[in-house]
Amino acid sequence: MQSDTHDRPTGTLDETTLVAALKAGDDAAFETLVRTSSHRLLAVARRFARTEEDAQDIVQTAYMNAFRALEKFEGQSQLSTWLHRIVVNTALMKLRSQRTKPEESIETLLPTFKTDGHHAERFRDWSVPADALVQQAETRATVRACIAQLPEAYRSVLLLRDIEERSTRDVADALGLTPAAVKTRLHRARQALSTLLRRRYAADGVTAQDGVTSAGGAASNS
Amino acid sequence: MTCRELTAFIADYLSGDLPPDSKIEFERHLDVCPNCVTYLDGYQDTVRLGRHACDDDDAPVPDTVPEALIEAVLSARSKPSQA
Numbered sequence: 279m280q281s282d283t284h285d286r287p288t289g290t291l292d293e294t295t296l297v298a299a300l301k302a303g304d305d306a307a308f309e310t311l312v313r314t315s316s317h318r319l320l321a322v323a324r325r326f327a328r329t330e331e332d333a334q335d336i337v338q339t340a341y342m343n344a345f346r347a348l349e350k351f352e353g354q355s356q357l358s359t360w361l362h363r364i365v366v367n368t369a370l371m372k373l374r375s376q377r378t379k380p381e382e383s384i385e386t387l388l389p390t391f392k393t394d395g396h397h398a399e400r401f402r403d404w405s406v407p408a409d410a411l412v413q414q415a416e417t418r419a420t421v422r423a424c425i426a427q428l429p430e431a432y433r434s435v436l437l438l439r440d441i442e443e444r445s446t447r448d449v450a451d452a453l454g455l456t457p458a459a460v461k462t463r464l465h466r467a468r469q470a471l472s473t474l475l476r477r478r479y480a481a482d483g484v485t486a487q488d489g490v491t492s493a494g495g496a497a498s499n500s
Numbered sequence: 501m502t503c504r505e506l507t508a509f510i511a512d513y514l515s516g517d518l519p520p521d522s523k524i525e526f527e528r529h530l531d532v533c534p535n536c537v538t539y540l541d542g543y544q545d546t547v548r549l550g551r552h553a554c555d556d557d558d559a560p561v562p563d564t565v566p567e568a569l570i571e572a573v574l575s576a577r578s579k580p581s582q583a
């Protein structure tokens with residue numbers, strides 16, 4: 279069973295040796311672990327956290343949690359995968375403790391409808407195929423920036439479901455929501471993200487297609 | 501089915517959770533409503549882009565971890581913290 283192997287940082291011990299040293303309480307091994315894994319973990323924490331301070335806080339707490347749980351690490355997964363999971367769980371604990379009003383302005387990013395149920399907006403194709411866009415680092419950065427703009431209650435669900443690939447049930451438990459609420463939030467989060475991306479790429483002129491005028495228009499006359 | 505209803509069903513449609521009757525109606529609406537087709541395409545592109553948005557986090561990134569954080573982690577561990 280070959281999982282996609284993350285590159286191990288060069289110049290470090292192999293993982294089995296490292297884990298053994300960690301379990302033995304070897305200081306140098308801990309420092310190696312922290313120095314080689316913290317940038318990835320901080321990147322993950324930053325996605326969930328509201329501020330840089332919170333992100334660093336999450337990483338620090340996550341390492342503490344990891345150190346404490348080390349005995350239970352059985353090497354079934356890679357150390358990096360295990361740490362990643364701990365960071366996400368730590369971030370969730372923090373989110374839960376900070377609980378914000380979930381409706382925080384998502385409405386303005388959702389599609390609107392006329393009274394007869396038709397879309398109020400005429401949508402335009404993004405002329406650049408998503409598959410091509412996915413390949414570009416610049417696109418990924420843009421998408422991450424758009425995700426960061428989502429209201430927190432929605433952002434966390436999108437991160438957990440679409441990026442961390444956790445199950446609906448798992449996310450519901452972690453956030454203290456019903457599975458139905460998780461599904462609704464995910465759908466709204468994707469819709470809002472879609473709106474942000476559409477605006478972004480349309481504004482860039484990437485999609486500037488002739489023939490279709492104005493997105494916002496089509497005022498309904500009854 | 502209206503555009504509004506179709507839009508509400510998109511996630512279930514894509515995950516295959518829409519009941520057969522609704523699925524037929526969903527697709528019947530798509531046949532006659534290019535605007536919803538475009539919206540659905542955009543939604544699917546969004547999901548795809550979202551899923552790959554963090555792919556680079558596994559690539560080596562420039563060292564952006566503040567030394568102070570690393571020191572804090574290391575010193576917190578060396579403190580007697582067993583409780």
Ligand SMILES: [Zn+2]
Nearest residue numbers: 502503533536
């Ligand atoms: Zn429609």
